[in-house]
Amino acid sequence: MSFTEEQITRYSRHILLPEVGGKGQKKIAQAKVFVVGAGGLGSPVALYLAAAGIGTLGLIDGDVVDRSNLQRQVLHHTPDVGRSKVQSAKEKIFLLNPDVNVETYEDRFTASNAMDYIAPYDVVIDGVDTFPAKFLINDACYFAGKPLVHGGILRFEGRVFSIVPGQSACYRCVFPEPPPPGLVPSCQEAGIIGVVAGIIGTIQATEALKLILGIGDPLTDRILDFDARKTAFREIRVKRNPRCPLCGDHPDITELFEHEQEACQLQAPGALGIS
Amino acid sequence: MQITINGKPEEVQAGTVMDVLKQKDIDPHMVAVELNTQIVERDQLATTNVQDGDKVEFLFYMGGGA
Numbered sequence: 001m002s003f004t005e006e007q008i009t010r011y012s013r014h015i016l017l018p019e020v021g022g023k024g025q026k027k028i029a030q031a032k033v034f035v036v037g038a039g040g041l042g043s044p045v046a047l048y049l050a051a052a053g054i055g056t057l058g059l060i061d062g063d064v065v066d067r068s069n070l071q072r073q074v075l076h077h078t079p080d081v082g083r084s085k086v087q088s089a090k091e092k093i094f095l096l097n098p099d100v101n102v103e104t105y106e107d108r109f110t111a112s113n114a115m116d117y118i119a120p121y122d123v124v125i126d127g128v129d130t131f132p133a134k135f136l137i138n139d140a141c142y143f144a145g146k147p148l149v150h151g152g153i154l155r156f157e158g159r160v161f162s163i164v165p166g167q168s169a170c171y172r173c174v175f176p177e178p179p180p181p182g183l184v185p186s187c188q189e190a191g192i193i194g195v196v197a198g199i200i201g202t203i204q205a206t207e208a209l210k211l212i213l214g215i216g217d218p219l220t221d222r223i224l225d226f227d228a229r230k231t232a233f234r235e236i237r238v239k240r241n242p243r244c245p246l247c248g249d250h251p252d253i254t255e256l257f258e259h260e261q262e263a264c265q266l267q268a269p270g271a272l273g274i275s
Numbered sequence: 276m277q278i279t280i281n282g283k284p285e286e287v288q289a290g291t292v293m294d295v296l297k298q299k300d301i302d303p304h305m306v307a308v309e310l311n312t313q314i315v316e317r318d319q320l321a322t323t324n325v326q327d328g329d330k331v332e333f334l335f336y337m338g339g340g341a
Contacts, residue, residue, distance in 0.1 A: 069341075129339050134338060190339075
């Protein structure tokens with residue numbers, strides 16, 4: 001493939017970087033990234049990867065835009081309330097960079113469709129907001145051998161962690177299973193300062209680009225926690241856990257399944273009086 | 276004895292990881308615990324001793340994203 005004059009101008013600040021150059025920009029243009037969730041984390045991830053000139057961006061989300069999303073889900077604008085998130089996302093990405101091929105899936109990511117969805121992609125991004133979905137993404141990426149950039153946010157805090165299956169620690173090496181239902185609140189219940197989604201999502205996008213380009217030190221075997229109240233990062237070194245139920249020496253998990261949804265998240269919207 | 280918890284030196288009573296969690300009023304189901312860069316399995320929290328100078332990291336679950 002070769003770039004047009006317009007594309008060379010568009011990506012010139014990348015191409016100037018010795019670590020990227022024309023060769024790296026081609027890698028970006030040929031890369032396929034799958035983003036699970038077009039919300040708080042998915043928004044900055046999708047926007048920055050689109051701006052960077054990613055070849056194909058796959059977006060899966062079965063939700064419609066809610067007014068309470070607009071405080072942080074920067075892919076969606078006020079007129080999008082009530083519209084499909086992936087459709088809203090596709091339009092914004094096209095306006096930002098028509099070079100990007102956007103594949104949208106208005107669907108829930110489940111144990112039965114996960115492997116098919118991620119199969120064509122090079123890197124997977126976790127932008128979901130429930131523990132069952134986070135564990136499902138981790139497991140699916142392990143079975144498919146796909147690099148995963150995990151992200152999590154809550155209140156004023158966030159976390160990023162990259163996983164290269166078979167080479168580095170996975171999510172279950174650290175957290176073997178979800179917390180007991182109801183113990184750890186979701187953003188919907190506990191709140192989230194919107195900007196933290198932006199900070200964590202842009203770090204996830206950075207890690208995806210590094211994995212695609214093969215540059216720098218990936219955020220593998222290190223968990224990066226951020227606290228916006230202190231504007232402080234904490235890095236926790238982790239390693240593959242031989243007792244990991246997924247990627248350990250004697251794994252219990254040999255096929256995809258979904259943990260039960262936390263009971264508190266099955267309540268109807270508004271049941272908590274804050275949605 | 277003095278140990279480092281999440282990067283900060285703290286004075287705790289000698290005992291197991293579970294004892295330290297109790298002193299810090301942390302529900303063991305809420306965290307993953309790393310002792311000197313090794314994950315301590317939940318079933319070993321009550322049998323793993325913490326020594327003076329140890330480095331302990333508590334990693335709380337963070338499940339949001341949307």
